[in-house]
Amino acid sequence: MISSLTQAERGAAMLITLAGMVAGLAMAAAGQGDPMGAHGWIVLLFFALFFGLLARAAYGSDELEDRSLAYYDDPTKVGILLSLAWAVIAMGMGVWVAAQLAWPDLRFDAAWSGFGRLRPVHTSGVIFGFGGNALIATSFHIMQRTSRARMPGQVAPWFVLFGFNLFCLIAASGYLMGVTQSKEYAEPEWYADIWLVVVWVVYFTLYIRTLARRREPHIYVANWYYLAFILVVAVLHIVNNLAVPASWTGAKSYSAFSGVQDAMTQWWYGHNAVAFFLTSGFLGMLYYFLPKRAERPIYSYRLSILSFWGITFFYIWAGSHHLHYTALPHWVQTLGMTFSVMLLVPSWASAGNALMTLNGAWHKVRDDATLRFMMVAAVFYGLSTFEGSFMAIRPVNGLSHYTEWTIGHVHAGAMGWVALITFGSIYALVPGLWRRETMYSWKAVEWHFWIALAGTVIYVFAMWNSGIIQGLMWRTYGESGTLRYSFTDSLVAMHPYYVARAFGGLLFVTGAIIGAWNVVMTIRHVPRQVPERDHPTTSETMEPALPAAE
Amino acid sequence: MKTFLKPLLKPFAAFFEGHAKAHYRLERHSLGLTAAIIVAAGIGGFIEIAPLFTIDETVEAAPDMRLYTPLEQAGRDIYIREGCYACHSQMIRALRDEVERYGPYSLAAESQYDHPMLWGSKRTGPDLARLGEKYSDDWHVRHLVDPRALVPESVMPHYAFLLDAGLDVESLPDRLAALRAVGVPYSDEMIASASADAIGQALPDTDRADGVFDRYGEETAVRLFDGSADRVSEMDALVAYLQVLGRLTDLPAQIQPVPEG
Amino acid sequence: MEISHELFVGFSKSFGLFYLIALSVGITLYAFWPSLGGRFDKAAKSILDDEDGPCR
Ligand code: HEM
Numbered sequence A: 001m002i003s004s005l006t007q008a009e010r011g012a013a014m015l016i017t018l019a020g021m022v023a024g025l026a027m028a029a030a031g032q033g034d035p036m037g038a039h040g041w042i043v044l045l046f047f048a049l050f051f052g053l054l055a056r057a058a059y060g061s062d063e064l065e066d067r068s069l070a071y072y073d074d075p076t077k078v079g080i081l082l083s084l085a086w087a088v089i090a091m092g093m094g095v096w097v098a099a100q101l102a103w104p105d106l107r108f109d110a111a112w113s114g115f116g117r118l119r120p121v122h123t124s125g126v127i128f129g130f131g132g133n134a135l136i137a138t139s140f141h142i143m144q145r146t147s148r149a150r151m152p153g154q155v156a157p158w159f160v161l162f163g164f165n166l167f168c169l170i171a172a173s174g175y176l177m178g179v180t181q182s183k184e185y186a187e188p189e190w191y192a193d194i195w196l197v198v199v200w201v202v203y204f205t206l207y208i209r210t211l212a213r214r215r216e217p218h219i220y221v222a223n224w225y226y227l228a229f230i231l232v233v234a235v236l237h238i239v240n241n242l243a244v245p246a247s248w249t250g251a252k253s254y255s256a257f258s259g260v261q262d263a264m265t266q267w268w269y270g271h272n273a274v275a276f277f278l279t280s281g282f283l284g285m286l287y288y289f290l291p292k293r294a295e296r297p298i299y300s301y302r303l304s305i306l307s308f309w310g311i312t313f314f315y316i317w318a319g320s321h322h323l324h325y326t327a328l329p330h331w332v333q334t335l336g337m338t339f340s341v342m343l344l345v346p347s348w349a350s351a352g353n354a355l356m357t358l359n360g361a362w363h364k365v366r367d368d369a370t371l372r373f374m375m376v377a378a379v380f381y382g383l384s385t386f387e388g389s390f391m392a393i394r395p396v397n398g399l400s401h402y403t404e405w406t407i408g409h410v411h412a413g414a415m416g417w418v419a420l421i422t423f424g425s426i427y428a429l430v431p432g433l434w435r436r437e438t439m440y441s442w443k444a445v446e447w448h449f450w451i452a453l454a455g456t457v458i459y460v461f462a463m464w465n466s467g468i469i470q471g472l473m474w475r476t477y478g479e480s481g482t483l484r485y486s487f488t489d490s491l492v493a494m495h496p497y498y499v500a501r502a503f504g505g506l507l508f509v510t511g512a513i514i515g516a517w518n519v520v521m522t523i524r525h526v527p528r529q530v531p532e533r534d535h536p537t538t539s540e541t542m543e544p545a546l547p548a549a550e
Numbered sequence B: 001m002k003t004f005l006k007p008l009l010k011p012f013a014a015f016f017e018g019h020a021k022a023h024y025r026l027e028r029h030s031l032g033l034t035a036a037i038i039v040a041a042g043i044g045g046f047i048e049i050a051p052l053f054t055i056d057e058t059v060e061a062a063p064d065m066r067l068y069t070p071l072e073q074a075g076r077d078i079y080i081r082e083g084c085y086a087c088h089s090q091m092i093r094a095l096r097d098e099v100e101r102y103g104p105y106s107l108a109a110e111s112q113y114d115h116p117m118l119w120g121s122k123r124t125g126p127d128l129a130r131l132g133e134k135y136s137d138d139w140h141v142r143h144l145v146d147p148r149a150l151v152p153e154s155v156m157p158h159y160a161f162l163l164d165a166g167l168d169v170e171s172l173p174d175r176l177a178a179l180r181a182v183g184v185p186y187s188d189e190m191i192a193s194a195s196a197d198a199i200g201q202a203l204p205d206t207d208r209a210d211g212v213f214d215r216y217g218e219e220t221a222v223r224l225f226d227g228s229a230d231r232v233s234e235m236d237a238l239v240a241y242l243q244v245l246g247r248l249t250d251l252p253a254q255i256q257p258v259p260e261g
Numbered sequence C: 001m002e003i004s005h006e007l008f009v010g011f012s013k014s015f016g017l018f019y020l021i022a023l024s025v026g027i028t029l030y031a032f033w034p035s036l037g038g039r040f041d042k043a044a045k046s047i048l049d050d051e052d053g054p055c056r
């Protein structure tokens, strides 16, 4: 892959890695005796690895292809593989933390293996590692295809991809060492946050520069969703992470906000991380891969525009539904509740639009597990947004808040929607991207689908049940007018559900492993596809093959 | 549909064609789209959050509110480091059952010096907002060393290693200074003597302990939190923090909040 | 402070509502404006055959 870089590009890349090594060394030196020092070494090694690879090829020949002929897909390929690797690791972590709640001694006798430190490894690992890499990879694919233009330059996409993964690496390793800001989904400390801003700015410019090269004036709607994801996440990230480090030689920092203001800022961030990380970008995926796979244009393009602006506008107000009945002023709670309920409209518009696109192509859904992944994802999207709007109603939230119900809602969205649409998109993408005739095993895709669906259903039902039981037990009064159950009683009642959840999660991660294996086997063992089209094409990429009739 | 709409819209066409063109141009230029997204998304967030920063009203006045001592703040940092907030909330909602189970509901004033707040979003374990002085120091230490020895059904991880880990008191002045930078009113003296105060609070009957009373008030708990006078451990800090939860001000108890619902 | 807080909240509530309505109307008009239909249809179909290489 380095061989397709020009000498100038190699030079630029070497300079960047060199700068990264210097930064890493400085961190390692300054942060001695602090986790920041360890992070310095990680940064140093990370950049040294790439520096080494580049140096080895520095004077190699550059057998340059004609760049005007083909899209630049190498970063997409690597992004997909990284996404799958993170999926297996981070969902594995999910199973581990789930198991710890069922059997608390299922851990090592070391600080790093406690629930509190592992849980953010799971959450950041799935959201950023698995989800983020998939978003970056697919966005590279989609922005080029819909613009019919190649990305400008070949350094920026790698910088974005690997820079982002460095952020994930620092985040995950930091949690194990106890480095965290405690803000959910914004746990990494100040230096990681600054680094992410740099990466994100490059990502945004890359996207805009690619769009600027398009010939068609209209920008396909999937790109809008990706742009909203990039932009709003940037704003959220910068504001919520404002903090003052205790010292420049240590990881610890203190948030600029406190108390109510901090709570509102955090959940403005938290809810919109859901909206713009876990929803908007993945809707971009849906709006591209689903019509493409079904070989039908989206049912209503207009509806997709309406729901885009609806989602972009309404979501941002909804954060305060995380703070019902708390010390947050009442009017802000009401505002959050109102907008959360209204959110159902654009959300269901998107879910409905996806399903209506498939109307008339149900035979394809029946035969093609890849399309079925996408369809079920749209269903779960509709389901979890309905549930979310319902839970945002104050009295309902009075019951659901703090309970396993929230966890059930999270995973209906995260597993059922985010993960399934991602797997569907990956299966749609892989054969074409590597110019393979087909996936290595369509049977395995089928298996993955059914295992993942079963795992999701088991997980979500277990948590719905347990959450409602838990919420009711906390507020049940006995005859004498006192609370009937101790907290411990409710904890005991959770045990069977915790076991079921761990089992559901195990199924789900098994599916992910099968998927990763299938992708690797496709790359390694499926013969290359011979271009065979009725019009001449110089494209690297061919249409993905539909499964052969079995 | 179209034939029905067209005559209806015709009078507005001049205006709207213009508008449509404007929007179309805006969209052609991806930067215009960018601006539109920021405006659409930015305004909601701004409107919702901005008023909170102008308020004295959202935060009640709590004149008796004291600051975390350096030892308690160090304990708070350990609470964050270990991810306790992932399972324990510190926010009692204004609901009858919560008030009866955990105590008066939480007021905004109580977390006004909490950078960041630790209200939490999940109760795998019980709420801790009013945990302070509910159990003895000894109970806490034994519970943290082996939760299931005291509560057989518990799923809490153990934190025995905190007993063996010496507390890093060196960095405390820096930490307090950073907290002052974000708005916690620590005095120069408090910052300068932060390390000594942290040690003093865990070692009663020493000169250093007196300094703690001077600076943070006679009410401050100065004890051998982990039961050992050999050195100040991370356990000391964490237990000192747990014992002060909900006790920085009397306000909630004073105004006897009446719960809703 | 008192006044500016009241002011802020009042502004948030009233302006927010107008903003919401204006935005919804604007977007709806844009999306359903008859003469834009062709452009949208074209965009929707454009992705079905976009693999034949970049044009620049
Ligand atoms: C293998 C499947 C999975 C398992 C076993 C699993 C397990 C868990 C567990 C045990 C928790 C902690 C719950 C608690 O504190 O009570 C959790 C939290 C979470 N997981 Fe997963 N998970 C899985 C998949 C996923 C996926 C695919 C995503 C996202 C794409 C995800 C996102 C989250 C989030 C956001 C939270 C935090 C929820 C909150 O704070 O309310 N999980 N998961």
Ligand code: HEM
Residues within 6 Å of the ligand: A184, A270, A274, A278, A279, A318, A321, A322, A323, A340, A341, A343, A344, A347, A381, A384, A385, A386, A387, A388, A389, A390, A391, A392, A393, A397, A400, A401, A402, A406, A409, A410, A413, A414, A417, A418, B121
């Ligand atoms: C219309 C759309 C949605 C609304 C109105 C909504 C609303 C809510 C509500 C009310 C809560 C509970 C807050 C609490 O009591 O603490 C919540 C939590 C959550 N939701 Fe949603 N939801 C929506 C869609 C989604 C989707 C599609 C996903 C995932 C992909 C998702 C992920 C989450 C997560 C991760 C949390 C847990 C946050 C935490 O406590 O850590 N939501 N949502």
